[in-house]
Amino acid sequence: MIRFDSIALTQGSFHLSNVCFEVPKGAYAVLMGPTGCGKTTVLELLCGLRAPMSGSIQINDRDVTTLSPAARGVGYVPQDGALFPRLTVGEQVGFSLRVRHTPESEVLARVAELGEMLEIGHLLGRRPSGLSGGERQRVALGRALAFRPSVLCLDEPLGALDEDMHHEMCSLLEAVHAETGVTALHVTHSGSEAERLATHQLRFVSGSIREGPSGAAKE
Amino acid sequence: MSQPSDIRDRGFLLFLALFAGLYVALIVGMLIADATYTTPDALLAALESEEIRYAAKLSFTSSTITALLSVWFAIPIGYLLSRTSFPGKALVDGILDIPIVLPPMVIGLSLLILFQTSFGQAVEGLVPVTYRIPSVILAQFAVACAFAVRTMRVTFDQLPERPEKVALTLGATRAQAFWRVTLPQAGGGALSAGLLAWARALGEFGPILVFSGATRMKTEVLPSTVWLELSTGNLEAAVAVSLLMVLAAITVLVTARALGVRRGW
16 A cells, blocks of 8 residues: 655755545556656655655555665666666566575576566576667566565656557556556556556646546456 | 758868867877887887886886775765765865866975874874885875766766666665666776876876985886986987886776776776
């Protein structure tokens, strides 16, 4: 479960005030809104990459407002993937486990499992340069899922993909959500993406977040 | 048929090429003048001099130590300036530029005076510095490190911060994100910083002359040799030593660049 309660943030000329919303546990929430309205900022607040001026953020009834990003257990898939340029795909996927000093055998098993689930097993020894847009997003997704986060944040993960790849990735996200049961918050501009994936739609309207027209678009 | 805009573009490119050509011609002209002034025999004769061989050994060793020390300091300083905000940052940033803008002699004199203070004397009690080999390295480091810091600051400024932030969400501490994600990307910058520091250190003269002296077989480095040979009227030896420094600098530059290219920097 994700809960934003009266969150306010000012950064330069950008303001957010009284942002409140809730995403039930296991839901796939899609957040939509015009460019520059603060969708990415909401994800960064949830991940702990930005600190609100006031209000509170809860994940599964735990107040995480002042916790560091590392302590929140939120998997983050940024817009461009933001892969680590000098690490191989396998090293990226195993990154979160290695920094937790997980035994190497478990790391390798998890990397192999995600490699199979996301169909990136054949890429594990490669570095990110030269990967296609779809491959990069799969790697970023695998990297974010490796430590079994309770919440997954996706920032326009399908924005730069062609139509075929977009369709394929939508299917993959549906399958991943069904298999992991992770609570997801997915930011997008695409109405069709929202219709297809969302169990819970959220919209930025005049600086605040409202439940979308179809509060339970997909059950 | 050429369009008027093509002619204007060519004129502009010619204008750019004129300035580039003039400066390149100046550099190449200086090198050719050096090379043609002396003969290979004179160069070999210079290299046979025990004093010059000692100066070359001290120059290359001290420059390498200085370059490594400079990169060692420049990485944390550059990262701190690039990624954090703290009170007095602008002041610290300005202070770090002082060695770049100060006249070299003033740096040497300032070091000499620093080691006359009670702090400096305490250090001298532990490790003798002034007019000894450590003073050569310290004089080189005082200047070279500032250039390395600037290079590393720009390197970190140009690296996107997002992968590092993602690493934090994956459970990494800031130190883990730095070591595992950011630093491996900064290899090319560190190589450039090291090369720049090495070249600066090799050419350092003023601060070493004041702080270390130019005693033969003790604190004499190659730039001091050029000066000593010139002051005794031995122009051939001065040119030979200058050419030696040019050859060494080109060799190090080419080798390091090749290494960087091979490692994908």
